Amino acid sequence: MKKLLFFLILIAVCTTCTHYQPQIVSSELIAVNTTEKSANNEISQWILPYKTALNTVMGVKIGQAQITLDRGLPECLLGNFITEVMGGYAKKQSKNYDFIITNIGGLREALPQGEITVGSIYNVFPFDNELVMLTLSGKKVEQLCQEIALQGGQITSGIEMYIDTISHEGKFIHINNLPLDTNRNYQVLTTDYLSFGNDKLYALADYSAIYSLKKPLREAIIEYVKKENKKGKKITAKLKNKGYL
Numbered sequence: 001m002k003k004l005l006f007f008l009i010l011i012a013v014c015t016t017c018t019h020y021q022p023q024i025v026s027s028e029l030i031a032v033n034t035t036e037k038s039a040n041n042e043i044s045q046w047i048l049p050y051k052t053a054l055n056t057v058m059g060v061k062i063g064q065a066q067i068t069l070d071r072g073l074p075e076c077l078l079g080n081f082i083t084e085v086m087g088g089y090a091k092k093q094s095k096n097y098d099f100i101i102t103n104i105g106g107l108r109e110a111l112p113q114g115e116i117t118v119g120s121i122y123n124v125f126p127f128d129n130e131l132v133m134l135t136l137s138g139k140k141v142e143q144l145c146q147e148i149a150l151q152g153g154q155i156t157s158g159i160e161m162y163i164d165t166i167s168h169e170g171k172f173i174h175i176n177n178l179p180l181d182t183n184r185n186y187q188v189l190t191t192d193y194l195s196f197g198n199d200k201l202y203a204l205a206d207y208s209a210i211y212s213l214k215k216p217l218r219e220a221i222i223e224y225v226k227k228e229n230k231k232g233k234k235i236t237a238k239l240k241n242k243g244y245l
Contacts, residue, residue, distance in 0.1 A: 058119030062222060063229035066236040069111040071104060074153025074163060078107055078124070081237040082221070083157035086131060089220045090189050093213055095133055097189040098175055099158030101144075102129075102217070103199040106191070107155070116225055116235065125218040129191040135209040138182035144203035145170040145180070151200065191217055 069078040083100045090097055111124050136144070148154045149163045149170030161173040173180040190204060192212065197205030225235055 058117060058122065060118050061115055062118060062121075063116040063225040064234040065111055065113050065116055066234035068113040069235070069237055071107045071110055073104060073151070075239055076104075076155075077237040077239065078111055079104065079155035080157070080239065081111075081235065082107070082155060082217075084237070085221050085224045086189055086217065087157060088224065089131065089215060090133070090213065095189070095211075095213065096187060097133060097158075098186040100156060100189045101148075101159070101194065101201070101204075102155045102191055103194060103201070104155050105199050106193065106217075111235070118222060121218060121222050121225070125221060127193065127218075129193045129217050131213040131215050131217055131220065132190060132192050132195055133211040133213065134188040134190060134195060134204060134207040136186050136188050136203070136207050138180060138184050138186065140203045140206050141175065141186050141188075142173065142180060142182055144201060145173050147201050147203060154201070 067077070069081050070076055071078045079102075082102060086100050086102065087097070106127055106129060107124055108126055109124055111120065145159065145161055146169065148156065148159070149161065150168050152168075153163065158176050159173070160175075160177070161170040163170055175181075175186065185208070188204070188207075194201055194204050195207065195210060197203070228235060
């Protein structure tokens with residue numbers, strides 16, 4: 001009886017250990033296309049009022065761009081425009097800074113020449129990053145500049161340095177036309193996103209103090225464009241053309 005029970009268990013184990021490989025019997029590639037039918041389905045009809053309202057808000061004209069503000073490194077027209085807006089807003093809040101930095105990754109596309117709408121700004125700046133002031137030691141500023149150099153540049157104002165294209169080192173670093181002083185503290189105007197050391201700008205996370213301006217960068221830009229439009233001015237920017245950051 002014991003031998004019979006042992007063989008029954010052995011047969012059961014062997015049966016359960018059998019491996020089966022899945023086989024594809026047939027396959028078909030189904031293309032997903034936008035059709036009139038999809039626009040009339042139940043979900044599309046449900047979101048239609050919200051989409052219509054959103055398009056109305058995004059389509060509001062707020063200004064004009066005199067030229068296309070492109071994005072790129074180590075310097076670009078769009079970056080210079082943004083730092084001008086950031087610096088102008090901080091000064092209106094009576095906040096003094098030594099230099100400005102934001103990240104090119106936060107600029108999703110160029111701002112085309114011609115009409116600027118609210119949607120145009122959202123296309124360029126889709127993130128809700130807020131402006132902040134950081135107190136950074138001179139040694140951390142030096143580290144930050146090397147991190148910027150390693151990336152081939154970033155969106156900055158007030159920082160000048162030569163980037164060695166072979167070693168990817170930042171040399172002859174100046175802050176506001178003065179040589180970098182590692183023995184003093186600097187006030188940095190940036191975004192809350194970068195205050196966490198994101199985009200490999202790790203030095204920004206080592207601040208000794210932080211102050212929030214409680215203003216999203218995108219909102220500050222929209223307000224700036226509207227004010228310039230009321231003055232009859234078109235949005236533009238210039239390159240420094242110094243051959244270095």
